[in-house]
Amino acid sequence: MQESSELLQWYDRNHRELPWRTSPVRQKSGAKPNAYHVWLSEVMLQQTTVAAVKDYFTRFIRRWPCLEDLANSDLDDVLKEWAGLGYYSRARNLHKCAQHVASVFSGEFPSSEKELLDLPGVGPYTAAAITAIAFNKHAAVVDGNVERVLSRLAALETPLPTLKRPVKDLMGQLTPKDRPGDFAQAVMDLGATVCTARNPACGLCPWMQRCQGRLTGIHESLPRKRPKKAKPTRYGAAFVIKQKDGAVLLRKRHAKGLLGGMSEVPGTDWRVSSAAPSCVTAQEWVQWAGAGDGAAKDEALSLPFKGLSLEMPETMSLCAEPVKHTFTHFHLYLQVFCCELEYGLNLPENCWWSLPNALAGEALPTVFKKALRAAQCL
DNA sequence: AAGCCGGGGTC
DNA sequence: GACCCAGGCTT
Secondary structure (H helix, E strand, C coil): CHHHHHHHHHHHHCCCCCCCCCCHHHHHCCCCCCHHHHHHHHHHCCCCCHHHHHHHHHHHHHHCCCHHHHHCCCHHHHHHHHCCCCCCHHHHHHHHHHHHHHHHCCCCCCCCHHHHHCCCCCCHHHHHHHHHHHHCCCCCCCCHHHHHHHHHHCCCCCCCCCCHHHHHHHHHHHCCCCCHHHHHHHHHHHHHHCCCCCCCCHHHCCCHHHCHHHHCCCHHHCCCCCCCCCCCEEEEEEEEEECCCCCEEEEECCCCCCCCCCEECCECCCEECCCCCCCCCHHHHHHHHHCCCHHHHHHHHHHHHCCCCCCCCCCCEECCCCEEEECCCCEEEEEEEEEECCCCCCCCCCEEEECHHHHCCCCCCHHHHHHHHHCCCC
């Protein structure tokens, strides 16, 4: 196939050295990709850019050099290393997958797309990527970059998500038997650096001459997609409770759902509202947030400190501006309060004191790091 | 098929 | 500051 060799030549000329890649040159002299590295990088790269992943990948490999090391690790340590990377269910599935491969497959990843698809956290994209990149077997690798590049190349005007099927078919036809892994990475690199969503650098594209989208002038509007829903705004309060030694009270979140299994500072629920509530004191925030759903009303006053023998301290005071943070499907305004507390509080199982030098290493999602910065603890 | 899951980049 | 990006799991 003419077009695949054109792109592979471009890839060889523009190859990016990345910590998880085995370059075409090294493969030619017999080096085999490391399936553990390929799998880890592909999971990290789900919905995440190369720039954001690089340092996380290096730290993971340094700490857990092989799959068995990761399988034998504590989930809490994995969540700490993952903190800040987002989509935390990936970290939980990563740990589960490592244990599964270690026990069921003796630590060796299966090399068929079908078996890979059964692993936790491995979907159609990742299964195909591991098959092609780690094992050099034919597979149609389709991620967002591939959807964009191929929908433009063939001027496919079918909107997402229906577009997925024709793109998968086309990718299967274009992928060469010879270097399926390099070809998949070439298309994805092209999408990330040349055939970008906005202002594509068509002049640098090895496929410019045969790009049907560009020929007809519709390339920048591809791929077509459904209009997206507006995000609601939620409001809530977070409470930074400190001791004299600077230790901050942290709590472990529920294992599933939003920021599942991660750590947090205690706080109210985050309640949807069309306008900011006119709350001033911490007590007012607790009442307002607790009034959100009728069932929890009775518990409203104790909600932020559930399980703790603690009333809302008189000294709980506002710190600076509210923290703003945007999640996948809502905006959040988080009012941060702080206070200092005497020693001797009885803590339940899911709470602990984190000293200043330990705080940065906790499994804290970005929103709570912002809150701790607002309270000048980080 | 549609909703649930972060964080970073661009303009 | 508004908007864009987009893989796996769950329902």
